[in-house]
Amino acid sequence: MGEGSNSEGSFLLIDNTNVSYGGNATISGIRTVGGSGAHYNFVKYQNIDGTKFLINGLGEVAIGGGNTYGYKLAVHGNVRAQEIRVEAGPWPDFVFRPTYPLRSLSRLEKYLSMNRHLPDLPSAKEVKADGINLGDMNSKLLQKIEELTLYVIDLKKENDRQQKEINQLRRYTKTKKR
Structure with missing residues (x-):
């Protein structure tokens, strides 16, 4: 996920105005963690209360917690949006x-x-x-x-x-x- 890279160990770190990419490192609470393939976490932000943001190797994102439960986006908390489009099945x-x-x-x-x-x-x-x-x-x-x-x-x-x-x-x- 780093610039010009698609290797498992690559990642992008953003902290305020600093952008870094590279291997397994920690910068101001944002870090990559070990694992392989789909279980590899590309970006993980964690503080003393636990994981707050996660992007895993399947492209799944967790916000407010570290578990995606197999969904592309899992939000552990409230969501506010101006519009949400839901693709529904057959209309009645x-x-x-x-x-x-x-x-x-x-x-x-x-x-x-x-x-x-x-x-x-x-x-x-x-x-x-x-x-x-x-x-x-x-x-x-x-x-x-x-x-x-x-x-x-x-x-x-x-x-x-x-x-x-x-x-x-x-x-x-x-x-x-x-």
């Missing part, structure tokens, strides 16, 4: 197909009573243990919004039908009173 437009099996509200109520969370979504316990995949979760949440839209449309149709019946009954009772 299938909900609007005539063949979509929309669960009845009574079946949904039973499910909620038993499980205390929406179908096809993880429980709070699962989220606490495993976290969530933002792309998948956005897709699932949109699916739930689309299902809610279908429920509202059905309720509106039912409401319109009932209002029509009410109006007919009113007309009937007015003509009966005469």
Whole structure:
């Protein structure tokens, strides 16, 4: 990773305005550490509280800790960004197909009573243990919004039908009173 080098022992060190590259060395808390191949850490910043920044031989980056857990970027702490783009899987437009099996509200109520969370979504316990995949979760949440839209449309149709019946009954009772 040094200038003009791709050997395992090469690294780039940046400390304020000083830039150095070379072999296994320490400069102001930034150092490379031993290992080989994918386990080699190209850049590691560590203070008395532990590792704060790491780039390993797989190109994985850890910020705020020394473990990437196999992800390209692992942040041990909060992240603030102006925009994040998540590439999601299939989008739930299938909900609007005539063949979509929309669960009845009574079946949904039973499910909620038993499980205390929406179908096809993880429980709070699962989220606490495993976290969530933002792309998948956005897709699932949109699916739930689309299902809610279908429920509202059905309720509106039912409401319109009932209002029509009410109006007919009113007309009937007015003509009966005469």
